[in-house]
Amino acid sequence: VMVWLRRCTHYLFIVVVAVNSTLLTINAGDYIFYTDWAWTSFTVFSISQTLMLVVGACYYLTFTGVPGTATYYALIMTVYTWVAKGAWFALGYPYDFIVTPVWLPSAMLLDLAYWATKRNKHSLILFGGVLVGMSLPLFNMVNLITVADPLETAFKYPRPTLPPYMTPTEPQVGKFYNSPVALGAGAGAVLSVTMAALGVKLNTWTYRWMA
Numbered sequence: 001v002m003v004w005l006r007r008c009t010h011y012l013f014i015v016v017v018a019v020n021s022t023l024l025t026i027n028a029g030d031y032i033f034y035t036d037w038a039w040t041s042f043t044v045f046s047i048s049q050t051l052m053l054v055v056g057a058c059y060y061l062t063f064t065g066v067p068g069t070a071t072y073y074a075l076i077m078t079v080y081t082w083v084a085k086g087a088w089f090a091l092g093y094p095y096d097f098i099v100t101p102v103w104l105p106s107a108m109l110l111d112l113a114y115w116a117t118k119r120n121k122h123s124l125i126l127f128g129g130v131l132v133g134m135s136l137p138l139f140n141m142v143n144l145i146t147v148a149d150p151l152e153t154a155f156k157y158p159r160p161t162l163p164p165y166m167t168p169t170e171p172q173v174g175k176f177y178n179s180p181v182a183l184g185a186g187a188g189a190v191l192s193v194t195m196a197a198l199g200v201k202l203n204t205w206t207y208r209w210m211a
Contacts, residue, residue, distance in 0.1 A: 009206060010063055017056040018076045039180040042144065046137040046184035051195045053077065053103050054132045057110055058124065058199030067115035070128075074107035102143045106136045121200050129196035133188030137181045 056077075057070035078101040109131040110124070117123035 006207065009209070013202070013206060014056070014060055014063070014073075017059060018073065018080065020052070042140070043137070043180040043184045043187075046140045046180070047188050047191065049103065049140065050106070050133050050136045050184075050188040050192050053106060053136065054110070054129055054192045055195040055199040055202075057107050057132075058128070058196045059202045061110065061114055061124070062121060062200050062203045065119060067111045067119070070107040070110040070114070071104060074101070074103035077103055102136065102139045105139050106132045109135055125193060125196040125200060129193035130189045132196075133190070133192035134185040137184030137188060140184070141181050 053074060057073045060073045061067075061070045063069075110128040113128035113131055114120075114124045117127065
């Protein structure tokens with residue numbers, strides 16, 4: 001009974017973390033709406049995506065102990081996001097601002113770090129965390145580049161929650177120095193190590209709770 005209880009608890013955690021990861025990253029394409037603060041928003045959303053991906057993927061990866069699981073976890077997040085964006089599309093929003101699976105390549109690097117170091121958790125945290133933190137802002141920019149005319153989209157689909165004084169007037173480039181990718185990668189590389197450690201630690205705590 002305890003084996004099944006522990007196993008079900010793990011699966012419950014995975015679903016909860018994956019769903020919350022998706023909810024927190026679902027608006028990761030919203031920097032196209034904040035025209036005045038596009039790069040600032042891009043940087044913040046890149047970091048948030050990095051952290052949510054790495055904590056869930058490390059938890060799932062160390063739970064199974066099988067390299068490749070992080071990529072599978074990222075696939076779950078991607079599918080959840082596609083479904084959620086489909087609901088947005090039904091409400092009249094554009095569907096094309098985050099259909100690119102930006103998490104998959106970063107998760108592959110996480111798997112690679114785990115596999116290459118022969119499933120060493122400390123190497124996973126350090127190397128994997130840094131790799132995800134540095135790579136995701138880059139892939140996120142690729143995602144932004146593939147968007148069909150972000151500026152036109154931003155004005156065509158204004159955020160109904162924006163008060164008048166926050167309505168974008170014209171784009172401003174250069175917030176957060178001139179490289180949102182570099183800043184996101186730098187901050188992400190540091191912060192994601194901590195979140196990778198948390199993801200691995202959650203695995204240990206779960207076993208202790210269920211013991």
